[in-house]
Amino acid sequence: MEMDQNIFFDEFKSKLICLENALIDVKNGNNDIENINEIFRAIHTVKGTADLLGMFDVVALSHKAEDILNEIRDGKYPLDDNLCSLFLEFKELISLVVYNVSCGIFDDSVTENLFIYFEKEFTKIIEKNSNKIIDTKTILVVEESTMVRYMIKKIAIDNGYSVLTSDNSFDGINKIRENEIDLLLCDLSGSNIDNIDMIEELRVDSKYKSLPIVMILTKEDKNIKQLGKDLSAKAWLQKPIDETKLLVVLDKLLN
Known part of the structure; x- marks a missing residue:
């Protein structure tokens, strides 16, 4: 090999x-x-x-x-x-x-x-010479698992999205502030309390008050799902990530 x-x-x-x-x-x-x-x-x-x-x-x-x-x-x-x-x-x-x-x-x-x-x-070159507008949406994935980040990124890129990734909330919030992010996929399972703090910080900023957020969960947890709703999360996905469900959520929230 x-x-x-x-x-x-x-x-x-x-x-x-x-x-x-x-x-x-x-x-x-x-x-x-x-x-x-x-x-x-x-x-x-x-x-x-x-x-x-x-x-x-x-x-x-x-x-x-x-x-x-x-x-x-x-x-x-x-x-x-x-x-x-x-x-x-x-x-x-x-x-x-x-x-x-x-x-x-x-x-x-x-x-x-x-x-x-x-x-x-x-994209600018293609738009300039074809007189077509190509609206590529950018997704940020904040997830500590390398494999989950990789899989989500591959699926999203294969379907025409741009993707940034991060394995921690500190880097994640910096990427949100430095880039034009259209949707945040964020791990809220287990011990990821920092990610909850990150979302709370975003929600008090008027610029990110309506940023679509999708929760990633290891297992169905009513308390975490309720917390996500309180933070105005739009949807949730459970690991292992199902490609069809992921694409349906992205299409619904971004297109």
Whole structure:
């Protein structure tokens, strides 16, 4: 298995080098269709390899990059210097993620703000050139379990949402204040008293008084559910998280 993963990582690195070289060629004036096709092929391979390795942030953004490149290949707008620079920055982010995963580092708290940034930048480009408004909602998941955070994030990203995550209330409330969060999924089970304090703090701030909050519970607990209602929580989900129920709740509260 380790040998197989090394093959994937080698393929990743090879395609990232191809991507960088083709983008630099375009920046140097070689803006021909073959270079653009090479950029598309590199990103397409990166997307497929990322999917096999569970890097769903990379998959989602690579898909948007492909949409942009398809428009460029159809002649709808040029691959200009600014767009090349953005793709090169995106390539650096992918390289960082690949390096972290190859070293066994799966904490994406460092990179997820960057993914949100690129998602917004790619969306702006698509909106500008298609005259369509793409309203991507951003969710914050505050949950101490890495596995639960990972699963919720994957499901949400696969269905078109942007996702930030946190494993504690202190970091969570900072992310709420630093970003435009449309919905908070928050673990209120067991010993997560700090998360309750976080919600109480949010509710006294007029800016977050109506922020939709969904409780995550380990088991059905009438007292916790009542507390959630008192804090104006809109819904609750029980672990293990059911994908269908999660998507129904997100759709109801955000769309």
